[in-house]
Amino acid sequence: MLLEVLKFPDARLRDKSLPLEKGDIDDVLRELAQSMGATMYDEPGIGLAAPQVGVHKRLIVMDVDWTESERDLRILINPEIVHREGEYLSKSEACLSVPDYSADVDRDARVIVRAYSLDWEEVEFDCEGLEAVCFQHEIDHLDGVLYIDRISKLKRDLYVRRRKKLLRREQEDDNPPSPY
Numbered sequence: 001m002l003l004e005v006l007k008f009p010d011a012r013l014r015d016k017s018l019p020l021e022k023g024d025i026d027d028v029l030r031e032l033a034q035s036m037g038a039t040m041y042d043e044p045g046i047g048l049a050a051p052q053v054g055v056h057k058r059l060i061v062m063d064v065d066w067t068e069s070e071r072d073l074r075i076l077i078n079p080e081i082v083h084r085e086g087e088y089l090s091k092s093e094a095c096l097s098v099p100d101y102s103a104d105v106d107r108d109a110r111v112i113v114r115a116y117s118l119d120w121e122e123v124e125f126d127c128e129g130l131e132a133v134c135f136q137h138e139i140d141h142l143d144g145v146l147y148i149d150r151i152s153k154l155k156r157d158l159y160v161r162r163r164k165k166l167l168r169r170e171q172e173d174d175n176p177p178s179p180y
């Protein structure tokens, strides 16, 4: 099932997500994870965090190098960065919840991430580059942080103004002036 992805400035993107426990892993959660994956591929994107679909649980899905014919969906619970090092400029980072925008973001070059699988096995990833950036980006979502929080205030303000103007225009189109 495809889910609606919340868009900035929806306040729900700012809420912190809660850790899951082993007992929380049921069919409903599995179904949610599959739907998040389907939504991510459909949008299309390379990662999606549960709060982006309005569910404030520490669950993310990722597939950084998928193609139409090759998909390998990673579903991760309670992901946590346990080590980070180096500096990396993430070029033109973007987000399904931040429409019509991309920007360069300072990120860590290498991260080690620990998480649980749906079968509640502990898994660890030691990664660099795009994969490391994706982890940082998705885990930020779980803490209510968007990548535009990590760019200069000037750039962010410009985007926020442009986005609000667009939303106002959309609203006006939806609500034409009443006839008199």
Ligand code: NI
Residues within 6 Å of the ligand: 094, 095, 096, 097, 137, 141
């Ligand atoms: Ni995002």
